[in-house]
Amino acid sequence: MRTKKHPMRYALLAAAIVQAFPGAVSAADAGAALECEDCPATSGRSAWVEGAIGTQSDDSYHFGRYTGYQDDGLFLNAGGEYRYRGEDDARYVEVDAIDLSLDSRELALRAGRQGSYGFSLEYDELPNYRVSDTRSPYISSGDGQLDLPADWLPGDTTGNMPTLAGDLVAAPLETQRERLGVRFSLVPARDWELSGHYRREEKDGTRDVGATIGRTFNQTVILPVPVDYQTDDLGLAVGYKGQRLQARLAYAGSLFKNDAERIKWANPFAPSASSDGQMAESPDNEFHQISAQLGYQLGEATRLGASFARGRMTQDEAFLPYDVDSDITSLPVNSLDGEVDTTLAEVEINSRPTTKLRLDASYTYSDRDNNTAINNYDYVVADVAQGGSRENRPYSFEQNLVRAKAGYRVSKNTDLAVGVDYDQMKRTYQQVEETEDLNFWGRFRMRPLDMLEATLKASHASRDASPYTPLPGENSLMRVHYLSDRDRNAAGVELSVTPAEKWSVGLNVEYFEDDYSEMVLGLQEASGSNTNIDVTYVFSEGLSATAYYSYDRLESQQAGSEWTLNPALGVPWLASDSNLTKTLGLGVKWAAIPEKLDLGFDIVYADYTGEIKYAGATDMPTLSSTLTGLGLDAVYRLKDDLSIRAGYRYERYEESDWAKLGEVDVIGSLLSLGEAPVDSRVHWLSLSLRYEIK
Numbered sequence: 001m002r003t004k005k006h007p008m009r010y011a012l013l014a015a016a017i018v019q020a021f022p023g024a025v026s027a028a029d030a031g032a033a034l035e036c037e038d039c040p041a042t043s044g045r046s047a048w049v050e051g052a053i054g055t056q057s058d059d060s061y062h063f064g065r066y067t068g069y070q071d072d073g074l075f076l077n078a079g080g081e082y083r084y085r086g087e088d089d090a091r092y093v094e095v096d097a098i099d100l101s102l103d104s105r106e107l108a109l110r111a112g113r114q115g116s117y118g119f120s121l122e123y124d125e126l127p128n129y130r131v132s133d134t135r136s137p138y139i140s141s142g143d144g145q146l147d148l149p150a151d152w153l154p155g156d157t158t159g160n161m162p163t164l165a166g167d168l169v170a171a172p173l174e175t176q177r178e179r180l181g182v183r184f185s186l187v188p189a190r191d192w193e194l195s196g197h198y199r200r201e202e203k204d205g206t207r208d209v210g211a212t213i214g215r216t217f218n219q220t221v222i223l224p225v226p227v228d229y230q231t232d233d234l235g236l237a238v239g240y241k242g243q244r245l246q247a248r249l250a251y252a253g254s255l256f257k258n259d260a261e262r263i264k265w266a267n268p269f270a271p272s273a274s275s276d277g278q279m280a281e282s283p284d285n286e287f288h289q290i291s292a293q294l295g296y297q298l299g300e301a302t303r304l305g306a307s308f309a310r311g312r313m314t315q316d317e318a319f320l321p322y323d324v325d326s327d328i329t330s331l332p333v334n335s336l337d338g339e340v341d342t343t344l345a346e347v348e349i350n351s352r353p354t355t356k357l358r359l360d361a362s363y364t365y366s367d368r369d370n371n372t373a374i375n376n377y378d379y380v381v382a383d384v385a386q387g388g389s390r391e392n393r394p395y396s397f398e399q400n401l402v403r404a405k406a407g408y409r410v411s412k413n414t415d416l417a418v419g420v421d422y423d424q425m426k427r428t429y430q431q432v433e434e435t436e437d438l439n440f441w442g443r444f445r446m447r448p449l450d451m452l453e454a455t456l457k458a459s460h461a462s463r464d465a466s467p468y469t470p471l472p473g474e475n476s477l478m479r480v481h482y483l484s485d486r487d488r489n490a491a492g493v494e495l496s497v498t499p500a501e502k503w504s505v506g507l508n509v510e511y512f513e514d515d516y517s518e519m520v521l522g523l524q525e526a527s528g529s530n531t532n533i534d535v536t537y538v539f540s541e542g543l544s545a546t547a548y549y550s551y552d553r554l555e556s557q558q559a560g561s562e563w564t565l566n567p568a569l570g571v572p573w574l575a576s577d578s579n580l581t582k583t584l585g586l587g588v589k590w591a592a593i594p595e596k597l598d599l600g601f602d603i604v605y606a607d608y609t610g611e612i613k614y615a616g617a618t619d620m621p622t623l624s625s626t627l628t629g630l631g632l633d634a635v636y637r638l639k640d641d642l643s644i645r646a647g648y649r650y651e652r653y654e655e656s657d658w659a660k661l662g663e664v665d666v667i668g669s670l671l672s673l674g675e676a677p678v679d680s681r682v683h684w685l686s687l688s689l690r691y692e693i694k
């Protein structure tokens with residue numbers, strides 16, 4: 001479990017809340033808000049606090065992946081809310097506290113005077129628990145170094161798995177993200193606004209990384225690598241909002257820092273100082289951008305909008321040597337000194353020349369200019385073998401995107417919309433210099449009956465790519481799918497039916513088909529369909545139910561060739577991939593005793609299967625997973641300001657995944673973490689007491 005805490009952040013937030021309350025409570029000065037006779041009364045104070053106790057039957061990283069409910073046993077939780085709005089002015093204070101006892105806690109304070117100024121202070125955490133039961137022989141000694149125990153026994157020279165000697169170290173894969181941020185806005189004069197924000201995010205824990213070492217190129221390890229990231233986001237903007245003209249000028253920045261510069265590990269197949277492997281971690285980098293937006297009302301029926309942004313990304317982390325011993329050709333430069341300039345410009349116009357006709361058009365220009373210097377590197381494969389000379393390829397692109405659409409109301413219950421999109425991409429240092437995508441689409445909406453509304457939509461898209469030039473070492477017949485000629489046809493239908501006042505039925509069906517007609521090796525065709533049905537029925541004023549069903553299918557076919565030093569000698573193969581997901585759910589809400597007892601029930605079942613089949617060869621084992629979830633909720637009001645809340649959750653999740661071995665030494669050339677397919681069953685029960693201050 002994670003032990004790193006930052007109590008100062010809680011103290012800062014608490015101090016800000018204490019400082020904000022007195023000003024809000026005594027708010028009564030000259031800037032009286034405009035009265036609204038028809039607006040609901042929102043002034044005054046309201047608050048509630050809640051404390052909960054519960055129990056969880058089993059450990060489950062899947063159940064608590066993003067919530068913090070990953071451990072079995074008793075748990076405590078707490079939360080609350082405070083709202084204040086002045087009666088004679090627009091001052092406000094809002095405080096939210098959610099899941100304070102969990103690793104997914106949130107705290108937020110918002111205060112100010114509507115139309116004059118405002119600020120917020122926000123703190124939140126988010127865990128990501130992936131795998132709890134993994135094992136590794138590696139022991140971290142800091143600075144990215146992963147060492148083997150002294151009694152580790154290497155394998156033989158054929159690359160077989162080492163003998164597992166000594167105890168394996170528990171290496172759960174989990175990370176924790178913490179964010180602390182502040183925002184403010186100020187209206188210094190009529191129609192003007194100044195705003196800004198700053199947020200720091202820290203992420204630490206353990207992740208898994210695959211690495212290869214050795215002259216046979218098949219001695220692979222899965223490493224448990226520490227995570228220690230820090231990201232600072234900041235921005236400042238000034239805006240103007242007039243009747244016809246609106247404008248905004250802004251700066252945004254993002255600074256990423258990684259406390260680890262490298263990952264270095266001892267080779268478990270031949271552990272010695274000269275056979276260690278290493279690779280670089282994610283480098284420190286920065287991004288800065290200046291942007292401007294403009295909107296202008298040309299007339300009652302036409303509006304013009306424009307935006308422009310200019311940014312720069314930089315990265316200057318020092319290179320690691322070619323290999324651990326640094327005895328191979330020296331590097332041409334000490335660092336990448338990477339620099340990428342980005343430009344984005346867009347103009348759009350929206351017009352309604354008649355009450356029935358609407359016209360919209362836009363043009364977007366996007367440019368990614370990679371100014372990183374080009375050098376020749378005598379790279380090293382798997383830390384042991386020279387791979388020859390290769391130069392870095394600073395990818396750049398230039399995009400011209402034009403969109404146009406027209407909508408026409410044929411009658412009161414019928415309207416039609418058509419459109420066309422043209423997307424041109426020019427690339428440098430890639431296999432294809434230019435692609436052109438042209439997409440035609442149409443949508444027809446009608447309401448033939450009061451109880452029925454239907455929407456039909458269809459589209460056809462085609463991509464035309466310039467001649468394909470394989471990269472050095474690539475098979476001359478191989479193609480990257482997003483740089484290849486493609487035809488895509490798609491269609492869909494939406495139905496909304498209300499056969500009676502209590503009934504509501506919705507149906508949505510979509511289908512697409514991709515054809516890569518010029519593809520020899522690579523993705524040749526793909527298709528997918530999605531069907532969603534939902535039904536809602538209101539039995540009475542206090543009882544309603546909703547049921548839904550979804551069916552998602554994705555299929556593809558691709559051709560490939562076995563990799564060899566001479567690609568022309570590779571053995572070709574053909575594979576098909578099929579993925580099917582079915583989901584069924586039901587939810588019920590019931591006011592069992594009006595204004596006294598509310599009950600809720602929900603159940604969901606999801607089933608996934610995936611198949612990979614090879615022509616003339618053995619198919620891969622079927623992938624599958626199933627999820628069954630059940631929930632019960634009850635709220636009983638003891639008094640107007642006091643209520644008891646109870647909740648029950650049941651989750652059953654199991655999967656079959658041949659990529660998860662379940663053993664540390666199953667494959668002779670792979671030292672894995674022994675991650676097993678998930679098979680969890682959890683019962684979760686919570687009882688809480690909420691007190692409301694009205």
